Amino acid sequence: MSVHVSSPLTVAFQGARGAFSEQACRQLLGEDGVELKPLERFVDVFEAVASGEADRAVIPVENTLAGSVHENYDHLLNFRLPILAETRVRIVHNLIGRPEAGFERITRAISHPVALGQCLTFFKQNRGIRAESHYDTGGSVKTIMEGQDPTVAAIASSAAAELYGAKILRPAIEDNHENFTRFVLLAREAPASPPDGPGQLKASIAFVTKNEAGALFKCVAAFALRDITLTKIESRPLRGRPWEYMFYLDFLGDLREARCKNAMNHLGEMTELLAVLGCYRSAEQPETV
Amino acid sequence: MSVHVSSPLTVAFQGARGAFSEQACRQLLGEDGVELKPLERFVDVFEAVASGEADRAVIPVENTLAGSVHENYDHLLNFRLPILAETRVRIVHNLIGRPEAGFERITRAISHPVALGQCLTFFKQNRGIRAESHYDTGGSVKTIMEGQDPTVAAIASSAAAELYGAKILRPAIEDNHENFTRFVLLAREAPASPPDGPGQLKASIAFVTKNEAGALFKCVAAFALRDITLTKIESRPLRGRPWEYMFYLDFLGDLREARCKNAMNHLGEMTELLAVLGCYRSAEQPETV
Numbered sequence: 142m143s144v145h146v147s148s149p150l151t152v153a154f155q156g157a158r159g160a161f162s163e164q165a166c167r168q169l170l171g172e173d174g175v176e177l178k179p180l181e182r183f184v185d186v187f188e189a190v191a192s193g194e195a196d197r198a199v200i201p202v203e204n205t206l207a208g209s210v211h212e213n214y215d216h217l218l219n220f221r222l223p224i225l226a227e228t229r230v231r232i233v234h235n236l237i238g239r240p241e242a243g244f245e246r247i248t249r250a251i252s253h254p255v256a257l258g259q260c261l262t263f264f265k266q267n268r269g270i271r272a273e274s275h276y277d278t279g280g281s282v283k284t285i286m287e288g289q290d291p292t293v294a295a296i297a298s299s300a301a302a303e304l305y306g307a308k309i310l311r312p313a314i315e316d317n318h319e320n321f322t323r324f325v326l327l328a329r330e331a332p333a334s335p336p337d338g339p340g341q342l343k344a345s346i347a348f349v350t351k352n353e354a355g356a357l358f359k360c361v362a363a364f365a366l367r368d369i370t371l372t373k374i375e376s377r378p379l380r381g382r383p384w385e386y387m388f389y390l391d392f393l394g395d396l397r398e399a400r401c402k403n404a405m406n407h408l409g410e411m412t413e414l415l416a417v418l419g420c421y422r423s424a425e426q427p428e429t430v
Numbered sequence: 431m432s433v434h435v436s437s438p439l440t441v442a443f444q445g446a447r448g449a450f451s452e453q454a455c456r457q458l459l460g461e462d463g464v465e466l467k468p469l470e471r472f473v474d475v476f477e478a479v480a481s482g483e484a485d486r487a488v489i490p491v492e493n494t495l496a497g498s499v500h501e502n503y504d505h506l507l508n509f510r511l512p513i514l515a516e517t518r519v520r521i522v523h524n525l526i527g528r529p530e531a532g533f534e535r536i537t538r539a540i541s542h543p544v545a546l547g548q549c550l551t552f553f554k555q556n557r558g559i560r561a562e563s564h565y566d567t568g569g570s571v572k573t574i575m576e577g578q579d580p581t582v583a584a585i586a587s588s589a590a591a592e593l594y595g596a597k598i599l600r601p602a603i604e605d606n607h608e609n610f611t612r613f614v615l616l617a618r619e620a621p622a623s624p625p626d627g628p629g630q631l632k633a634s635i636a637f638v639t640k641n642e643a644g645a646l647f648k649c650v651a652a653f654a655l656r657d658i659t660l661t662k663i664e665s666r667p668l669r670g671r672p673w674e675y676m677f678y679l680d681f682l683g684d685l686r687e688a689r690c691k692n693a694m695n696h697l698g699e700m701t702e703l704l705a706v707l708g709c710y711r712s713a714e715q716p717e718t719v
Binding site for chain 2: 181182205206207208209211212253254255257258261265271272273274276354355357358359361362364365368370371373374375376377378
């Protein structure tokens with residue numbers, strides 16, 4: 142998807158320049174007419190769009206290895222910023238050094254804790270390199286380039302290495318190469334209709350069922366009885382309410398269509414809370430549905 | 431639940447002595463007749479039980495903030511070690527120093543990347559303290575006590591502080607206090623029948639649906655039509671098979687009962703893979719079901 146506007150679109154994301162969120166931003170909005178606004182925490186990113194400081198936000202919602210980013214689902218519900226689009230980014234972690242650095246002399250590697258936790262085999266095989274936490278993957282490359290020490294490396298994307306003029310010392314050091322993160326694009330308000338483009342329309346919702354036997358079955362029925370395909374379902378225990386659950390659900394369909402409207406009305410009869418997080422184009426082409 | 435045996439029961443867990451897994455182990459098996467076997471990686475823990483080096487394993491499967499531990503679900507399916515019991519541990523992270531340490535002099539804090547990632551507010555408010563990754567929470571306390579440097583602190587449980595004779599400098603520094611991890615107890619073979627005790631019987635299963643519309647609805651129906659209550663459901667995309675999903679599902683019931691057997695047979699008709707991960711006593715009392 143590419144958005145064309147006359148004045149630059151300010152896009153907030155968590156992390157520093159060169160973060161995987163920036164790559165997601167490029168995939169979602171292209172290179173032109175985009176002004177990047179890197180921020181330290183996810184809540185800062187949501188606040189930037191809510192307050193009008195930024196026009197769009199790009200945030201991760203799930204990773205194939207680490208699962209759903211519950212914090213961002215909480216923010217989606219609290220801020221109610223609608224999802225406009227989604228994209229998937231392959232996460233490749235590289236050991237990155239200063240231009241004059243050599244792999245044999247590296248004694249410390251800095252990066253975001255999640256990235257360090259996805260490179261445990263590398264650290265096991267290279268006991269001379271100590272892992273150290275940094276607030277961001279992209280920011281760790283910036284930090285080593287601002288410093289003077291060729292024995293300190295960063296772990297980040299190849300885009301971050303290129304952006305800051307650093308050198309890749311060891312490519313793809315992540316434990317598992319099937320590592321993808323799904324990012325979504327947010328705005329303050331949803332467009333009147335989802336943009337045209339390839340990909341089927343898809344909706345993301347969250348709901349809390351009434352605490353009764355068979356509650357989930359009845360909710361899933363609202364979609365199945367109308368031949369609507371689900372692409373994600375996840376239960377999450379509600380804090381302080383044992384045996385009650387929040388559900389995250391994605392389904393293929395257009396919320397303006399009668400069958401989707403009916404399914405949502407039907408679901409509303411059976412839920413205590415029901416929130417539409419967005420209706421947008423799917424980033425994947427289903428093989429069969 | 432407490433298990434009584436004549437020879438000590440060797441229990442493997444990931445991390446060093448004082449890890450949250452050790453606390454889970456105490457909750458599950460008590461103090462007596464238990465020999466702890468701390469190991470570095472989750473896969474080592476599964477291998478220890480599979481090879482007979484250990485009698486039991488205690489592993490985390492989900493956290494209220496970080497979600498499901500997908501790696502351990504993969505190991506559960508690959509090793510097929512049955513779940514015997516479950517427990518929940520409240521995760522409290524403390525800043526822990528050497529006995530002679532003072533908070534004002536701390537410049538570095540070491541811990542597991544996940545623990546560091548759950549104390550971001552603390553690090554934001556204490557810019558003079560650098561976060562550094564360590565392979566384990568409990569092990570980080572051991573490391574500072576083996577060293578000589580009173581400016582290095584660890585982040586771990588109060589049990590770890592006590593075990594190694596270290597001092598808590600700041601208690602409960604985690605960002606979110608509603609932080610609980612669910613642990614399960616594994617053995618090489620399931621007992622002939624689940625042990626007596628409080629708590630309803632519960633089963634954990636994993637399955638892959640056939641790739642067709644309404645597949646999940648039909649699977650959930652196998653339980654709902656028999657009034658069986660679900661306590662967890664989660665979809666996980668299958669690697670390399672777009673639009674196909676693995677589901678993790680927990681339900682209340684005894685697998686020896688006719689209605690559960692029938693539900694499982696019914697589910698078997700509609701799934702490509704169906705695995706029982708265990709049938710055990712629930713750690714929680716439902717308010718209503």
